[in-house]
Amino acid sequence: MGALHKGHLSLARIAAEENSEVFVSIYVNPTQFGVNEDLDSYPKTWHTDISMLEDLDQELGREGKGRITTIFAPTNKVMYPTLPPDSTLPGTGSFVTITPLANLLEGKSRPVFFRGVATICMKLLNVVEPECVYFGQKDVQQTVVIKRMVQDFHLNTIVRVGPTEREIDGLAMSSRNVYLGERRRKVGIVLRQALQAAEAAHKMGKCSRDDVLALAWDVTNQMSVAQDKLSEDTRAKFEVDYVSLADPDTLEEIDEVDDTKGAVLSGAIKMLPLESLKDGEKLGLGEDKVPVRLIDNILIPPRRP
């Protein structure tokens, strides 16, 4: 969807290491934004995107890797040639739906999201017919939905998943991070820390849902309490949407980590708008007035693969 950051570039780089030609699509897909979501304000940074890709392509050339041969930035009319893109439910148009996967986790608060994602990916895969397609681990549910779509519809492509790129403090890179000023940024890493605490619990031998997730909830609760105690012009409040321990193929919640399958630890929080600002404080795009949803995840690998 453009607004490229290091996460996107790392995927293009992996693609160039595994293939001779890399096709990059940049398309802000309307059908994956709910009617009350941020389609209109989604960051669009076309010129920076292009020069980032050009720089990367130069580098790839020097390194003798595959090259970025195409940047595909279609209009809505190309991707939705008959009826205009509709993101209402049930809505009109031609859609791919992947249930119940698309209704879990992110899908609960974003009911049209994965319908839009699956639909546009099906179209893009048909346009490009790529040998491999690359997605980032950050959007773990997206990777599961796309893998399921590829399997169920017998699409002739290999789905590859590149690791989540992170800021130095561990925050997962996201195009929406530009909306976070310094204050919300600092608190936003609570999600990463909570998931790491749960991961640590599992590494120390915990397997039951309650034992694993209790440590994640401790982290978010402590941060929540800490923010509550601060004054309005120094705190950044947030809400936890979910913390999940799920089956890696179905994303159904599990009571116990199955050592042969591993699990997905994931979560989403909503950084609320700042209540009051301090003079000279470093603000994000939109002056920290809009809520920002952050997601992150950690894969628990199988122990006996």
Next chain:
Amino acid sequence: MGALHKGHLSLARIAAEENSEVFVSIYVNPTQFGVNEDLDSYPKTWHTDISMLEDLDQELGREGKGRITTIFAPTNKVMYPTLPPDSTLPGTGSFVTITPLANLLEGKSRPVFFRGVATICMKLLNVVEPECVYFGQKDVQQTVVIKRMVQDFHLNTIVRVGPTEREIDGLAMSSRNVYLGERRRKVGIVLRQALQAAEAAHKMGKCSRDDVLALAWDVTNQMSVAQDKLSEDTRAKFEVDYVSLADPDTLEEIDEVDDTKGAVLSGAIKMLPLESLKDGEKLGLGEDKVPVRLIDNILIPPRRP
């Protein structure tokens, strides 16, 4: 879906005239049958199907045409590799939906039908990646849905439509016709006659919906009255599901035939079970105890193409 008749064979023949290799799929797709529809009793005639295709292939060989190189008869597990085929609404699984097209005409009485059709056709097209795919004009709504799917999802195939094959009396060939005994067969041609009457009205210069369809309704009404007057052991009652005059691309009902676009005249009737039987009467499969839905259509071509 197997239960091959001359209509299917004519499509294979057209395909062999236009291509060097013809791939035939035979698969009774569960997701296009509603839970109360005839999935279990749908005619399965595997051995006859194979020998009909073998005979046709021999003929094609003698004529120097393209050949039938593959008969693809997958299991449900191949076509639905993750979740089992579900034909409930909303149901679980990976589906293609084409709305509002799929909700009109046939879709009104068969709400899961075109979801199942679009889904299985997407899968088959991905498995085969054919240059051309062949459908029969008899299922006109299916042809419109598939064309829309191919356009909206940028599928790399050409949709070709072969003419409806008919019995000598004009009844459109259908795998379900085996359920019609002699008595219901004779009355069943009322649908064809009604559509022909409407077509004739248009040819004589009528363009408005009411003027065109009035003649079709006259035919069905007269047949209905005639049957009502007969005794239970000589009549065959039927219900008209719809008679439609629609836009050829959207299948929306139209008030006036647009000479630049033409129109689709279509209809569906339900042949009811016979009320009482006569000794020695020629019965259909299932002894004419099940209702049988018949569909048919006539394309009104554009006048100024």
